[in-house]
Amino acid sequence: MSRRIIIKDALIVTMNQQRQVIRGDLAICDGVISSIRPGGDLDSVGESSPASDRQTAFFADRIIDAQGRMVIPGIIQGHIHLCQTLFRGQADDLELLDWLKLRIWPLEGAHDAESLYTSACLGIGEMFRCGTTAIVDMATVHHTESVFQAIVDSGIRALSGKCMMDRGQDVPVTLMEQREESLRESVDLLEKWHGKGDGRLHYAFAPRFAISCSEELLLEVGDLARRYGVMIHTHASESRGEIAIVQEERKMRNVLYFDHLGMAGDNLILAHCIWLDEAELDLIEQRRIKVSHCPSCNLKLGSGVAPIPELIRRNVAVSIGADGAPCNNNLDPFTEMRTAALIQKALHGPTAMPAWQVFELATLGGAQVMGMADRIGSLEVGKRADLAMLDLNHLHCAPIEGADVYTQLVYQARGSDVVLTMVDGRIVYEEGKLTTIDEKDLLRDASEAIVRVVRRAGIVR
Template structure:
């Protein structure tokens, strides 16, 4: 049995009452065992205070193996990134100032197709390390077509919590031969990966089928994906309605808009995660609400690619589950969730006025919203007794946050904080980043590997750099 107590903390619980507790947080075997107000002594974990609910049973003789002093710092639920491509982190700076379909066809697809197993492992570690430094503890990831086990291995080795799956592509114009699959082979490999990796890393890695989008998947493939996902009880993660050109292609080929098409195929339910959802009509919004489809909002990516602004306030009015994600590094170009929160708030205010997307609501999307979209709201997303110990510690005693007196904590986190203000990140009770140092990833080796890998992959892709 391992245990940690974080004392003298300001704990932003994100529980139903949105309590902010000044006190202690106890962790036992990766689970939050107690949250207590005041300065109860670490050597007396059986103190009578109970907040905000009954603690898990703690024996009087129970002692903490590690005590962390969080004086002057915030403890927040770990940030959950709702849409990421770890396979693309290596391509940061390789595909700028392009619209979506050109970005894919001219740069990203050739680069993805040129990955080898080692370069993909490096790309995944690079993304995970950056996100750990910024307080991210869980991700919804879409790998590329080949070498998916490299991404899974990086997730397990690092300690990240992830919903991830092999990208599936068996259709479409201008898809390079290095990514084009046969439908039967794509399904077979996906199921094999699910059976081998689902639940690995002490349950932190969960599998999701990941057909890229309707433009690159045959109808037969999508029908089989829906059937397999239901058979295995797992989620489906894909893209939809990101770009007007993409929507036009789907309408031309399938005679329907994206969400309506997925509904027609029987895929539209609470286990479907759609990234982007910018250009939706009223019927599609109704479908997402009625079928309880989940949405991943990627504000910075959508701005950088000139794709548009998703109707998030309307989705929240309809109680649609929405998460926030950075998307891939080459369409962002960073994976800082604090940047995404700030951007998510500001772009809606430009359209709907300054009261749209208030800071607390945005922070909810990055924590509770991400947990709901992952299908893990009972395990992560808030700091409550019985939930997994996924959390981050924030130091706001910086010039860009001062003065702190009288400021709303959610406004501080959304409008002022940066990823660089994170001083500790923990997943399942394991410290993966602390005071400037990753604990599960060797940064010096990783930076060397990244430089070598991008040169190798770019040459193989025939891209002049």
């Protein structure tokens, strides 16, 4: 039986090719946007509706009054670690490699299946509250099915995969894998979970980064990704220390090394890409590699500022992500958009990274990075109904009359301004309440889980 929803009298930021901002109605049928009609006339919901306009309005299962509110495409976060949400506040004021070796790797290795499910739900719930509808996630080495189950249960759209680590200095025994076992488990997970959740979950091979993966493993990953037609998601050029190790061990820089292994292509997503030289920039452009920008994380770890304006100038697909909670402390995409804009202005002047461009990265850019631009990233007839609704009638946004919508969204809005989040036409958050996650139970489970994980990890604060 079909399910119809009409969002009535909203200010709709479409992000379509014409970048139209329309005041009117948006109709959804079975998870797909079936009509966008200017004018706010509920009895007239668009020529693309399968029934007559008046019949569609009459038979709608639900009509949502959005008067005075703004509807935007769901925010797409291009780099997240759901497995780390539980570790918020456990690894502050450290440089990247120390952050990993002293805190994050031991904590990840101490996860059990239940704590990992809790961590994933914690991150998803926070992002739903802030209007995020899709993510590119990297799980940890073990218990990946717990993350996948949380993704399916909650209803978020995700590109995710098991983290792969078969070498590296100071990698704890709890995370170190044998190459063949890592590859076999990754393929098994792909074959079981890819396409689950009514197609919302897509698998990506996820070797952590070059210094924690053998060359043999990375070669196999490239071959398997081509064979199965899926993405590869990894980290690259996040810190000078990481690059120095890659150069010493592999005799070339990150992006050139991935190209040398045959991994560089339009199915490769590289998180961070802060310290790129000219040859790497050229390769990213030529091979159509995707980049995920994590501004707050890069500042908090002291890693640096990625050359995003240059990547955009080269027509590289760029998304924005919060990264993991312990290297950011919040997963609010509005914080990331504002930070992404401001840090480039300090380097390149006030006209760099204008608000409209930043909002593109958080929506259309994320869709391009995920390889899903034909389905998500904008509000258009035929696309999936992934969207968020905001109420900007607050002191920190006032006055809103006549203000540019992208300025409002990037510089003024906060995650707390989101009043509804929808994925595939399903409401997952509305008016202060998560609808697919029990928030009270989740908070209790998180408090219990972090105690046993920290104890198991043997970390002394």
